[in-house]
Amino acid sequence: MLCKIGDVEVWRILEIHAPFLTTEELFPSAGPDVRAVVEAHVPGCVCAQSGRLILPIQGFLLKTPTHNILVDSCVGNDKTVPRHPDWHKRSDTRFTASLTAAGLDVGDIHYVLCTHLHVDHVGWNTRLEDGRWVPTFPNARYLMPAADEAYQREHSSDLYVESVLPVIEAGQAELVETGHMLGDHVTLMPTPGHTPGHVSIEITSGNRRALITGDAIHTTVQCWHPEWHFKFDADADMAVTSRRRLLESASETGCIVLGSHFALPSLGRVKSDKGAFRWED
Numbered sequence: 690m691l692c693k694i695g696d697v698e699v700w701r702i703l704e705i706h707a708p709f710l711t712t713e714e715l716f717p718s719a720g721p722d723v724r725a726v727v728e729a730h731v732p733g734c735v736c737a738q739s740g741r742l743i744l745p746i747q748g749f750l751l752k753t754p755t756h757n758i759l760v761d762s763c764v765g766n767d768k769t770v771p772r773h774p775d776w777h778k779r780s781d782t783r784f785t786a787s788l789t790a791a792g793l794d795v796g797d798i799h800y801v802l803c804t805h806l807h808v809d810h811v812g813w814n815t816r817l818e819d820g821r822w823v824p825t826f827p828n829a830r831y832l833m834p835a836a837d838e839a840y841q842r843e844h845s846s847d848l849y850v851e852s853v854l855p856v857i858e859a860g861q862a863e864l865v866e867t868g869h870m871l872g873d874h875v876t877l878m879p880t881p882g883h884t885p886g887h888v889s890i891e892i893t894s895g896n897r898r899a900l901i902t903g904d905a906i907h908t909t910v911q912c913w914h915p916e917w918h919f920k921f922d923a924d925a926d927m928a929v930t931s932r933r934r935l936l937e938s939a940s941e942t943g944c945i946v947l948g949s950h951f952a953l954p955s956l957g958r959v960k961s962d963k964g965a966f967r968w969e970d
Protein backbone atom coordinates (compact mmCIF):
# COMPACT_ATOMS: atom_id res chain seq x y z
CA MET A 690 0.00 0.00 0.00
CA LEU A 691 1.26 3.46 -0.91
CA CYS A 692 -0.70 5.42 1.69
CA LYS A 693 -4.02 5.59 3.49
CA ILE A 694 -6.32 8.62 3.30
CA GLY A 695 -8.76 8.13 6.18
CA ASP A 696 -10.65 4.95 5.24
CA VAL A 697 -9.32 4.86 1.65
CA GLU A 698 -6.30 2.72 0.80
CA VAL A 699 -4.18 3.94 -2.12
CA TRP A 700 -2.07 1.44 -4.07
CA ARG A 701 0.35 2.17 -6.89
CA ILE A 702 -0.29 0.18 -10.08
CA LEU A 703 2.98 0.67 -11.94
CA GLU A 704 3.35 -0.37 -15.57
CA ILE A 705 6.46 1.44 -16.88
CA HIS A 706 9.33 3.40 -15.33
CA ALA A 707 11.62 4.51 -18.15
CA PRO A 708 13.02 7.47 -20.09
CA PHE A 709 10.32 9.20 -22.18
CA LEU A 710 11.35 12.31 -24.19
CA THR A 711 14.07 14.92 -23.57
CA THR A 712 13.39 17.78 -21.17
CA GLU A 713 13.79 20.22 -24.09
CA GLU A 714 11.07 18.41 -26.07
CA LEU A 715 8.71 18.08 -23.12
CA PHE A 716 8.94 21.67 -21.85
CA PRO A 717 9.39 23.79 -24.99
CA SER A 718 8.84 27.16 -23.26
CA ALA A 719 11.20 26.50 -20.34
CA GLY A 720 14.35 28.02 -21.84
CA PRO A 721 17.75 26.65 -22.89
CA ASP A 722 18.82 25.52 -19.40
CA VAL A 723 15.71 23.41 -18.81
CA ARG A 724 17.69 20.18 -18.31
CA ALA A 725 19.91 21.75 -15.63
CA VAL A 726 16.87 23.20 -13.84
CA VAL A 727 15.09 19.84 -13.85
CA GLU A 728 18.20 17.98 -12.64
CA ALA A 729 18.75 20.52 -9.85
CA HIS A 730 15.23 19.96 -8.51
CA VAL A 731 14.98 16.21 -9.06
CA PRO A 732 18.47 14.64 -9.07
CA GLY A 733 18.74 11.50 -11.17
CA CYS A 734 15.49 11.98 -13.10
CA VAL A 735 17.17 12.68 -16.46
CA CYS A 736 18.77 9.75 -18.29
CA ALA A 737 22.50 10.61 -18.57
CA GLN A 738 22.92 9.00 -22.02
CA SER A 739 19.79 10.21 -23.78
CA GLY A 740 18.79 13.36 -21.87
CA ARG A 741 15.28 11.94 -21.64
CA LEU A 742 13.14 12.47 -18.55
CA ILE A 743 12.54 9.25 -16.63
CA LEU A 744 8.81 8.97 -15.90
CA PRO A 745 6.55 6.42 -14.28
CA ILE A 746 3.45 5.33 -16.17
CA GLN A 747 1.14 4.29 -13.38
CA GLY A 748 -2.42 4.13 -12.19
CA PHE A 749 -3.64 4.42 -8.62
CA LEU A 750 -5.95 1.88 -7.08
CA LEU A 751 -8.33 3.26 -4.44
CA LYS A 752 -9.87 0.78 -2.04
CA THR A 753 -12.73 2.60 -0.36
CA PRO A 754 -14.92 0.84 2.22
CA THR A 755 -17.38 0.04 -0.59
CA HIS A 756 -15.56 0.16 -3.94
CA ASN A 757 -12.33 -0.71 -5.74
CA ILE A 758 -11.57 2.19 -8.08
CA LEU A 759 -8.75 2.21 -10.62
CA VAL A 760 -7.63 5.73 -11.58
CA ASP A 761 -6.07 5.51 -15.06
CA SER A 762 -5.15 2.34 -16.88
CA CYS A 763 -1.70 3.10 -18.37
CA VAL A 764 -0.54 2.03 -21.88
CA GLY A 765 -1.78 -1.55 -22.13
CA ASN A 766 -0.78 -4.42 -24.41
CA ASP A 767 -1.08 -4.66 -28.21
CA LYS A 768 -2.06 -0.99 -28.61
CA THR A 769 -1.30 1.02 -31.76
CA VAL A 770 1.02 3.85 -30.67
CA PRO A 771 3.56 4.31 -33.52
CA ARG A 772 4.40 7.82 -32.26
CA HIS A 773 5.99 6.27 -29.14
CA PRO A 774 7.79 3.04 -30.14
CA ASP A 775 8.26 1.99 -26.50
CA TRP A 776 4.46 1.95 -26.07
CA HIS A 777 3.61 0.37 -29.43
CA LYS A 778 2.21 -3.19 -29.47
CA ARG A 779 3.50 -3.98 -25.98
CA SER A 780 3.34 -7.38 -24.39
CA ASP A 781 3.98 -7.09 -20.69
CA THR A 782 2.53 -8.34 -17.41
CA ARG A 783 3.70 -5.68 -14.94
CA PHE A 784 0.36 -3.87 -14.76
CA THR A 785 -1.67 -6.98 -13.94
CA ALA A 786 1.08 -8.17 -11.56
CA SER A 787 0.73 -4.85 -9.67
CA LEU A 788 -3.01 -5.46 -9.39
CA THR A 789 -2.36 -8.97 -8.06
CA ALA A 790 0.13 -7.55 -5.55
CA ALA A 791 -2.68 -5.29 -4.30
CA GLY A 792 -4.76 -8.42 -3.71
CA LEU A 793 -7.18 -7.92 -6.60
CA ASP A 794 -8.16 -9.54 -9.87
CA VAL A 795 -9.56 -7.70 -12.91
CA GLY A 796 -13.03 -8.92 -11.86
CA ASP A 797 -12.74 -7.07 -8.54
CA ILE A 798 -12.61 -3.55 -10.01
CA HIS A 799 -15.92 -1.67 -9.66
CA TYR A 800 -14.90 1.55 -11.41
CA VAL A 801 -12.23 2.60 -13.87
CA LEU A 802 -11.80 6.35 -13.78
CA CYS A 803 -9.91 8.00 -16.65
CA THR A 804 -8.47 11.42 -15.78
CA HIS A 805 -8.35 12.04 -19.53
CA LEU A 806 -8.27 10.11 -22.77
CA HIS A 807 -4.60 9.85 -23.75
CA VAL A 808 -2.78 6.65 -24.68
CA ASP A 809 -0.90 6.29 -21.38
CA HIS A 810 -4.10 6.55 -19.30
CA VAL A 811 -6.58 4.29 -21.10
CA GLY A 812 -4.58 1.33 -22.43
CA TRP A 813 -5.76 -1.37 -20.05
CA ASN A 814 -9.36 -0.25 -20.51
CA THR A 815 -9.40 -3.08 -23.03
CA ARG A 816 -7.44 -6.16 -24.04
CA LEU A 817 -7.31 -8.28 -27.19
CA GLU A 818 -9.29 -11.51 -27.05
CA ASP A 819 -9.45 -13.64 -30.21
CA GLY A 820 -8.68 -10.56 -32.30
CA ARG A 821 -11.41 -8.41 -30.66
CA TRP A 822 -11.00 -5.61 -28.12
CA VAL A 823 -12.94 -6.39 -24.96
CA PRO A 824 -13.14 -4.54 -21.61
CA THR A 825 -10.33 -5.75 -19.35
CA PHE A 826 -12.48 -5.26 -16.25
CA PRO A 827 -15.68 -7.24 -16.84
CA ASN A 828 -17.59 -5.91 -13.82
CA ALA A 829 -16.49 -2.27 -13.93
CA ARG A 830 -18.24 0.93 -14.89
CA TYR A 831 -15.80 3.15 -16.79
CA LEU A 832 -16.00 6.89 -16.14
CA MET A 833 -14.58 9.05 -18.92
CA PRO A 834 -14.68 12.84 -19.40
CA ALA A 835 -17.41 13.58 -21.95
CA ALA A 836 -15.41 16.38 -23.61
CA ASP A 837 -12.46 14.05 -24.23
CA GLU A 838 -14.71 11.33 -25.61
CA ALA A 839 -16.22 13.80 -28.07
CA TYR A 840 -12.75 14.95 -29.18
CA GLN A 841 -11.39 11.44 -29.72
CA ARG A 842 -14.58 10.27 -31.46
CA GLU A 843 -14.35 13.20 -33.87
CA HIS A 844 -10.75 12.27 -34.72
CA SER A 845 -11.44 8.49 -34.94
CA SER A 846 -8.11 7.94 -33.22
CA ASP A 847 -6.57 4.49 -32.70
CA LEU A 848 -7.02 5.21 -29.01
CA TYR A 849 -10.75 5.68 -29.53
CA VAL A 850 -11.20 2.57 -31.64
CA GLU A 851 -9.08 0.34 -29.40
CA SER A 852 -9.57 1.64 -25.84
CA VAL A 853 -12.81 3.67 -25.70
CA LEU A 854 -15.37 2.48 -28.26
CA PRO A 855 -15.28 -1.20 -27.18
CA VAL A 856 -16.15 -0.10 -23.63
CA ILE A 857 -19.05 2.02 -24.89
CA GLU A 858 -20.29 -0.83 -27.09
CA ALA A 859 -20.15 -3.19 -24.11
CA GLY A 860 -22.47 -0.80 -22.24
CA GLN A 861 -19.90 -0.19 -19.50
CA ALA A 862 -19.03 3.49 -20.16
CA GLU A 863 -20.37 6.55 -18.38
CA LEU A 864 -19.44 9.85 -19.97
CA VAL A 865 -19.21 12.29 -17.09
CA GLU A 866 -18.99 16.01 -16.55
CA THR A 867 -16.45 17.48 -14.13
CA GLY A 868 -17.59 17.77 -10.53
CA HIS A 869 -18.99 14.25 -10.72
CA MET A 870 -18.81 12.41 -7.40
CA LEU A 871 -18.10 8.71 -7.17
CA GLY A 872 -19.37 7.40 -3.85
CA ASP A 873 -18.62 9.36 -0.69
CA HIS A 874 -14.87 9.73 -1.12
CA VAL A 875 -13.93 10.51 -4.72
CA THR A 876 -14.63 13.70 -6.73
CA LEU A 877 -13.59 14.65 -10.27
CA MET A 878 -11.97 18.11 -10.16
CA PRO A 879 -11.95 20.07 -13.42
CA THR A 880 -8.37 20.81 -14.57
CA PRO A 881 -8.84 21.42 -18.32
CA GLY A 882 -6.03 22.37 -20.67
CA HIS A 883 -3.95 19.22 -21.09
CA THR A 884 -7.13 17.91 -22.71
CA PRO A 885 -10.54 19.63 -22.95
CA GLY A 886 -12.17 17.45 -20.29
CA HIS A 887 -9.17 16.68 -18.09
CA VAL A 888 -9.93 16.03 -14.41
CA SER A 889 -7.78 15.59 -11.35
CA ILE A 890 -9.08 13.37 -8.58
CA GLU A 891 -9.88 14.49 -5.06
CA ILE A 892 -10.03 11.86 -2.31
CA THR A 893 -11.62 12.85 1.00
CA SER A 894 -12.23 10.70 4.05
CA GLY A 895 -12.89 12.10 7.51
CA ASN A 896 -10.66 15.17 7.68
CA ARG A 897 -8.02 13.70 5.35
CA ARG A 898 -7.60 14.79 1.74
CA ALA A 899 -5.46 13.82 -1.23
CA LEU A 900 -5.24 14.88 -4.86
CA ILE A 901 -4.24 12.77 -7.85
CA THR A 902 -2.89 15.17 -10.45
CA GLY A 903 -3.42 13.20 -13.65
CA ASP A 904 -1.59 15.18 -16.33
CA ALA A 905 -2.44 18.64 -14.97
CA ILE A 906 1.22 18.66 -13.93
CA HIS A 907 3.97 16.30 -15.10
CA THR A 908 6.98 16.87 -12.86
CA THR A 909 7.52 18.35 -9.41
CA VAL A 910 9.69 20.99 -11.11
CA GLN A 911 6.45 22.53 -12.40
CA CYS A 912 5.63 23.39 -8.78
CA TRP A 913 8.40 26.00 -9.08
CA HIS A 914 7.50 26.66 -12.71
CA PRO A 915 3.76 26.20 -13.22
CA GLU A 916 4.08 28.50 -16.24
CA TRP A 917 6.10 25.90 -18.19
CA HIS A 918 4.14 24.58 -21.12
CA PHE A 919 4.07 20.84 -21.73
CA LYS A 920 4.48 19.42 -25.25
CA PHE A 921 1.17 17.55 -25.25
CA ASP A 922 -1.06 20.20 -23.62
CA ALA A 923 -3.99 20.83 -25.98
CA ASP A 924 -4.47 24.38 -24.64
CA ALA A 925 -1.21 25.31 -22.92
CA ASP A 926 -2.41 28.59 -21.39
CA MET A 927 -5.52 26.96 -19.96
CA ALA A 928 -3.31 24.17 -18.60
CA VAL A 929 -1.17 26.77 -16.77
CA THR A 930 -4.30 28.24 -15.16
CA SER A 931 -5.51 24.79 -14.07
CA ARG A 932 -2.04 23.86 -12.78
CA ARG A 933 -1.79 27.00 -10.62
CA ARG A 934 -5.29 26.42 -9.25
CA LEU A 935 -4.48 22.80 -8.38
CA LEU A 936 -1.21 23.79 -6.68
CA GLU A 937 -2.97 26.54 -4.71
CA SER A 938 -5.62 24.09 -3.55
CA ALA A 939 -2.93 21.57 -2.53
CA SER A 940 -0.85 24.12 -0.64
CA GLU A 941 -3.81 25.78 1.11
CA THR A 942 -5.09 22.47 2.49
CA GLY A 943 -1.66 20.83 2.99
CA CYS A 944 -3.09 17.65 1.49
CA ILE A 945 -1.21 14.66 0.11
CA VAL A 946 -0.46 14.99 -3.61
CA LEU A 947 -0.06 11.94 -5.83
CA GLY A 948 1.61 12.91 -9.11
CA SER A 949 0.70 10.54 -11.89
CA HIS A 950 4.04 11.06 -13.71
CA PHE A 951 6.11 12.46 -10.82
CA ALA A 952 9.43 10.77 -10.03
CA LEU A 953 8.84 7.86 -7.67
CA PRO A 954 7.55 7.70 -4.99
CA SER A 955 5.28 10.32 -6.67
CA LEU A 956 3.87 11.26 -3.27
CA GLY A 957 4.34 14.42 -1.24
CA ARG A 958 2.97 17.83 -0.36
CA VAL A 959 3.06 21.27 -1.92
CA LYS A 960 4.04 24.41 -0.01
CA SER A 961 3.54 27.98 -1.16
CA ASP A 962 6.99 29.59 -1.56
CA LYS A 963 8.03 32.99 -2.97
CA GLY A 964 5.14 33.33 -5.39
CA ALA A 965 5.46 29.72 -6.61
CA PHE A 966 5.34 26.33 -4.92
CA ARG A 967 7.80 23.94 -3.33
CA TRP A 968 7.51 20.15 -3.50
CA GLU A 969 8.26 18.12 -0.38
CA ASP A 970 8.53 14.32 -0.66
Ligand SMILES: [Zn+2]
Binds near residue numbers: 807950
Ligand atom coordinates in the same frame (compact mmCIF):
# COMPACT_ATOMS: atom_id res chain seq x y z
ZN1 LIG B 1 0.14 10.97 -19.18
